[in-house]
Amino acid sequence: xxxPIAIAVDGLSKRFGDVTALDNFSIAVPKGSIxxxxxxxxxxxxxxxxxxxxxxxxxxxxxxxxxxxxxxALFERMTYVHERPALYSDPRxxxxxxxxxxxxxxxxxxxAAKLLDLFGLTPKKRVKTLSKGQQSALALTLAFVTRPDILxxxxxxxxxxxxxxxxxxxxxxxxxxxxATIVFSSHAxxxxxxAADRVAILHRGKKMLDGEVDLLKAxxxxxxxxxxxxxxxxxxxxxxxxxxxxVRAGRLLRAFVRGNSxxxxxxxxxxxxKSLRVLDQNLxxxxxxxxxxxxxxxxxxxxxxxx
Amino acid sequence: xxxxxxxxxxxxxYWLCGLxxxxxxxxSWAVASNAHSISSHPHGVVPFAxxxxxxxxxxxxxxxxxxxxxxxxxxxxxxxxxxxxxSRDRFALSLTIVHLAGIAAAFVLTLAATLGVFAMFGALxxxxxxxxxxxxPEGVARMLLFPLAWYGLVLALTSSLRAGAGFIPFGAWIxxxxxxxxxxxxxxSGASAVVINVIDHVNPLYYFSMxxxxxxxxxxxxxNVGVAIVGLAAIAVAGYVxxxxxWRRLEA
Numbered sequence: 001x002x003x004p005i006a007i008a009v010d011g012l013s014k015r016f017g018d019v020t021a022l023d024n025f026s027i028a029v030p031k032g033s034i035x036x037x038x039x040x041x042x043x044x045x046x047x048x049x050x051x052x053x054x055x056x057x058x059x060x061x062x063x064x065x066x067x068x069x070x071x072x073a074l075f076e077r078m079t080y081v082h083e084r085p086a087l088y089s090d091p092r093x094x095x096x097x098x099x100x101x102x103x104x105x106x107x108x109x110x111x112a113a114k115l116l117d118l119f120g121l122t123p124k125k126r127v128k129t130l131s132k133g134q135q136s137a138l139a140l141t142l143a144f145v146t147r148p149d150i151l152x153x154x155x156x157x158x159x160x161x162x163x164x165x166x167x168x169x170x171x172x173x174x175x176x177x178x179x180a181t182i183v184f185s186s187h188a189x190x191x192x193x194x195a196a197d198r199v200a201i202l203h204r205g206k207k208m209l210d211g212e213v214d215l216l217k218a219x220x221x222x223x224x225x226x227x228x229x230x231x232x233x234x235x236x237x238x239x240x241x242x243x244x245x246x247v248r249a250g251r252l253l254r255a256f257v258r259g260n261s262x263x264x265x266x267x268x269x270x271x272x273x274k275s276l277r278v279l280d281q282n283l284x285x286x287x288x289x290x291x292x293x294x295x296x297x298x299x300x301x302x303x304x305x306x307x
Numbered sequence: 308x309x310x311x312x313x314x315x316x317x318x319x320x321y322w323l324c325g326l327x328x329x330x331x332x333x334x335s336w337a338v339a340s341n342a343h344s345i346s347s348h349p350h351g352v353v354p355f356a357x358x359x360x361x362x363x364x365x366x367x368x369x370x371x372x373x374x375x376x377x378x379x380x381x382x383x384x385x386x387x388x389x390x391x392x393x394s395r396d397r398f399a400l401s402l403t404i405v406h407l408a409g410i411a412a413a414f415v416l417t418l419a420a421t422l423g424v425f426a427m428f429g430a431l432x433x434x435x436x437x438x439x440x441x442x443x444p445e446g447v448a449r450m451l452l453f454p455l456a457w458y459g460l461v462l463a464l465t466s467s468l469r470a471g472a473g474f475i476p477f478g479a480w481i482x483x484x485x486x487x488x489x490x491x492x493x494x495x496s497g498a499s500a501v502v503i504n505v506i507d508h509v510n511p512l513y514y515f516s517m518x519x520x521x522x523x524x525x526x527x528x529x530x531n532v533g534v535a536i537v538g539l540a541a542i543a544v545a546g547y548v549x550x551x552x553x554w555r556r557l558e559a
C-alpha cells in the first residue's frame with residue numbers, strides 16, 4: 001500500500017530577472033517521512049521552500065498540502081523555519097514564546113519548557129544578546145512547540161554546536177516517528193543521511209535526482225582500485241553509460257557506477273591493480289556525482305581530461 | 308497576532324511618559340524661577356482647543372512612528388509573520404488596532420500632562436472652551452483625524468520598504484511643511500501653483516495649517532472644517548488601502 005502524500009510539489013519554477021532560481025521542481029513527500037533537500041549554495045533550496053509556502057510567487061507550478069492548496073489556516077498545523085532566524089531582536093525569548101502561545105491553539109507549554117532546557121535557552125534573555133546558534137535554537141523551539149504535522153526547515157542545524165545539531169536530528173526523527181512530515185535542507189550531508197528517508201538533490205535550480213536514500217545508495221557503487229604506480233588511463237570506461245564519474249588521484253582510481261558494477265570491476269581488474277574493491281556509495285558521493293553531472297563533468301569528459 | 312507590536316507600542320508610550328515628565332519638570336522649573344505663575348498668563352485665558360492641538364501634534368508624531376510597522380516586518384521578519392495561521396490582511400489589521408489604541412493613549416497622556424501642569428499651578432480656571440478658538444465637534448474630529456492621516460500616509464510610503472523606513476516620517480514632515488509654505492506663499496502662479504496645490508491636498512498639514520491673507524490676518528488653509536475632515540479621512544483610508552495592497556504583493 002502506498003503512503004498518502006503530504007506535500008506534492010509539481011513543476012515549481014522561479015526566475016529573478018535573467019537568473020532561473022528554480023526550474024520545474026517537483027517532489028512528492030509521503031506523510032510521516034523525512035525528506036532531505038541537498039544542494040550547494042544558491043542551488044535553489046530556499047527559493048523552493050519560499051515558493052512552496054507562498055512567501056515568494058512561483059512563475060509556474062503548484063504545491064498541494066494533503067491534497068489542498070495552501071491557506072493561512074493550514075499554518076496552525078504547519079511550521080517553517082527560515083535559514084536566517086526571522087526573530088525580533090529586542091523582545092526576549094519569553095516574549096517570542098508568549099507570542100506563539102497567543103497565536104497557536106496547539107501551543108504546548110510543558111514542551112516549551114523542555115525545549116528551552118534542551119537547547120539551554122534563558123527565557124529572560126533578549127534575542128539580540130543571543131548567539132547565532134542560540135537564535136537558531138529559539139527558532140526551532142518556536143517551530144516544535146506547536147507540535148506541527150508538517151515541518152519545513154531551511155538549514156535547521158545551521159550555527160548550532162554539534163550537541164545541539166544532534167538534538168535537532170533526534171527531534172526530527174522523533175517528530176516523524178509520531179507521524180509528522182518533515183522537509184529540511186542542509187549542507188551537512190551526514191545529517192541528511194542520518195535523518196532522511198528520502199532525498200532530493202538540487203543544483204543550479206534543477207532537481208538532479210530524488211528518491212529513497214537506501215535505494216539510491218543500493219543502486220550506486222564505487223569501484224576503487226590502488227596501483228603500484230600512478231593509476232592508468234581508463235578511456236574505455238568512459239563509454240560505459242553506467243559510469244557516472246571517474247576520479248584518478250595518484251595511485252588511486254575510483255569509478256562511480258550506477259547499477260551493476262561487475263563489468264566495470266572486470267574492466268579495471270584487467271589493468272592489474274594492487275587492490276580492487278567494490279563499495280556502496282555514501283550520500284556524499286551520490287551528491288557530488290549529481291553536481292558533477294550537472295556541471296558537465298560526465299564520466300567521459302572526466303576520463304578524457306585525466307588521461 | 309499583535310503581541311510583538313503591543314510590546315513595541317507599550318515601549319514607545321513609556322518613552323513618551325518619560326519625555327512628558329521631563330517637559331513638566333522643565334516647565335515647573337521655568338515657572339518657579341521666573342517668580343510668576345501661569346495664572347498671570349498675559350493673554351488671560353488659554354483655549355482648550357490649543358491644548359487639544361498640542362496633544363494632536365504629539366499623537367501625530369507617534370502615529371508616524373507606528374506607520375513604519377509594515378516596513379519593520381519587511382526587515383527580515385516576513386518568513387515568521389507570513390507563516391502564522393492568519394491572513395496577511397488580518398495580521399496587518401491586528402497591528403493597526405494596536406496602533407490606534409497607542410495613538411489614542413498618546414493623545415490622552417499628552418493632554419493629561421498638559422492639564423496636570425495647569426492643575427499644579429492652580430490655573431485650570433484659565434482654560435476656556437469658548438473664545439477665539441472654541442471647541443466644536445467638527446474641530447475635535449479634525450484633530451483626531453490628523454494623526455490617522457499621517458499614519459495612513461506613512462504606512463503607504465513605507466509598506467514596501469525593507470530598510471530606511473525610519474527616515475520617511477521625518478522627511479514627510481519636512482516635505483509637508485515645505486509644501487504648505489510654498490502653497491501659501493503665492494510665489495508660484497499658473498500651472499505650477501495648481502500642481503503644488505493639488506499635491507498639497509494629500510498632505511495632512513494642509514488641512515491643519517494657517518496662512519496670512521492680504522490684510523495680514525491669518526486663516527486656515529482649508530477654512531471649511533467639513534472639507535478638512537473629509538480630506539484627512541480620505542488620506543487615512545486611501546493610505547491604509549494602498550499600504551496593504553503593496554504589502555500583500557511583497558515577497559519574503
